[in-house]
Amino acid sequence: MTDSPIRKALPDFRWERVETLRYKAEGSAPFRDVTRQVLFGGDAMRCEWRYFEVAPGGYSTLERHEHAHAVMILRGHGACLVGDRVHTVGERDLVAVPPLAWHQFRADPDAPLGFLCLVDTERDRPQLPGPDDLAALRRIPGVADFIRTGDETDG
Amino acid sequence: MTDSPIRKALPDFRWERVETLRYKAEGSAPFRDVTRQVLFGGDAMRCEWRYFEVAPGGYSTLERHEHAHAVMILRGHGACLVGDRVHTVGERDLVAVPPLAWHQFRADPDAPLGFLCLVDTERDRPQLPGPDDLAALRRIPGVADFIRTGDETDG
Numbered sequence: 001m002t003d004s005p006i007r008k009a010l011p012d013f014r015w016e017r018v019e020t021l022r023y024k025a026e027g028s029a030p031f032r033d034v035t036r037q038v039l040f041g042g043d044a045m046r047c048e049w050r051y052f053e054v055a056p057g058g059y060s061t062l063e064r065h066e067h068a069h070a071v072m073i074l075r076g077h078g079a080c081l082v083g084d085r086v087h088t089v090g091e092r093d094l095v096a097v098p099p100l101a102w103h104q105f106r107a108d109p110d111a112p113l114g115f116l117c118l119v120d121t122e123r124d125r126p127q128l129p130g131p132d133d134l135a136a137l138r139r140i141p142g143v144a145d146f147i148r149t150g151d152e153t154d155g
Numbered sequence: 156m157t158d159s160p161i162r163k164a165l166p167d168f169r170w171e172r173v174e175t176l177r178y179k180a181e182g183s184a185p186f187r188d189v190t191r192q193v194l195f196g197g198d199a200m201r202c203e204w205r206y207f208e209v210a211p212g213g214y215s216t217l218e219r220h221e222h223a224h225a226v227m228i229l230r231g232h233g234a235c236l237v238g239d240r241v242h243t244v245g246e247r248d249l250v251a252v253p254p255l256a257w258h259q260f261r262a263d264p265d266a267p268l269g270f271l272c273l274v275d276t277e278r279d280r281p282q283l284p285g286p287d288d289l290a291a292l293r294r295i296p297g298v299a300d301f302i303r304t305g306d307e308t309d310g
Contacts, residue, residue, distance in 0.1 A: 005237040009247030040225035047202035070195035092164035
C-alpha cells in the first residue's frame with residue numbers, strides 16, 4: 001500500500017504528512033514569524049505549491065527575483081508590497097508578483113496572514129535590496145512606512 | 156497604469172478580472188455542472204492554476220493523462236476517485252493525482268465541490284476510458300457505484 005493520494009486538512013492550517021518548516025535560515029535575510037509548508041513539489045510537476053503563514057505583526061523578507069509568484073490568501077488579512085505599491089489583502093484575494101518586482105507580505109497586528117504561493121521548481125535565488133534600492137523604495141509615499149528590513153526599532 | 160497585481164475575491168468564489176468559463180466543450184466528454192476559472196496562467200510560470208466548481212450532484216469527467224494534478228479543495232465537500240479508490244474530501248484537503256491514474260470528482264448532493272487544481276502548462280490531452288477500462292473499473296468494489304460516464308439513468 002503506497003501513501004494515500006489524500007492528505008486531510010488538520011486544525012490550524014496544517015495538513016497530514018506535511019511538515020511545518022522554517023521560512024528561511026535564521027539570519028540569512030530579514031523576516032519575522034513566518035512558517036513554510038510545501039504542499040506539492042518534487043518531480044511530478046514543474047512547480048512547487050507552498051503555504052506560508054505570517055504570524056500577527058510578522059513579515060516576509062523584502063526581496064525580488066526573476067521568477068514570478070502566484071499567490072492566494074488563504075487565512076487572515078494583512079498587506080503586501082508589489083513593485084511600488086502597497087495593497088491590503090484578505091481571504092481568497094489573488095496576488096501576482098511579476099519578475100523583479102520588490103515584494104513583502106505583512107500580517108495585520110491582530111491576525112495571521114496565510115497564503116498559498118506557487119513558483120517554478122527551477123528558479124533563481126531571491127535578491128535582497130541594497131542601499132540604493134532601499135533609498136529608492138523609501139522615496140515612494142506609502143512604501144517608506146511599510147517596508148521592514150530588520151533595522152526597525154521595535155515599537 | 157497597468158493592471159493591478161491584486162484581484163480581489165468576489166462573493167460566491169469568483170474573482171475580479173477572472174472569467175467563469177465552461178469546463179469543457181459540451182458533448183466532448185461526460186460531465187455535469189462544472190465551471191472553470193483560470194486564476195494564473197500564461198507565460199509567467201510553467202504551471203496553470205485553475206479553480207473548478209462542481210455544482211451539487213455534479214461530476215467532472217472520468218479521465219486520465221500523463222500529467223499530474225495537484226488539488227486543494229476550497230469549497231464544500233464531495234468525493235473523488237483516484238486510481239482504484241474513492242475518497243471523501245472536504246475543505247482544504249489535498250489530493251495528488253499521479254500520472255495515468257483514473258480520476259473523477261463528484262460533489263455531494265447538498266453542497267458544491269470547489270477545488271484549486273494545478274497543472275503543468277505543457278501537458279498531454281486527457282484520455283477517456285474505453286470499454287475495457289470501464290469494465291476493469293466496474294470490477295472494483297466501491298468504484299463501480301461511484302463513477303459517472305454519462306450513460307446513467309437520472310434517478
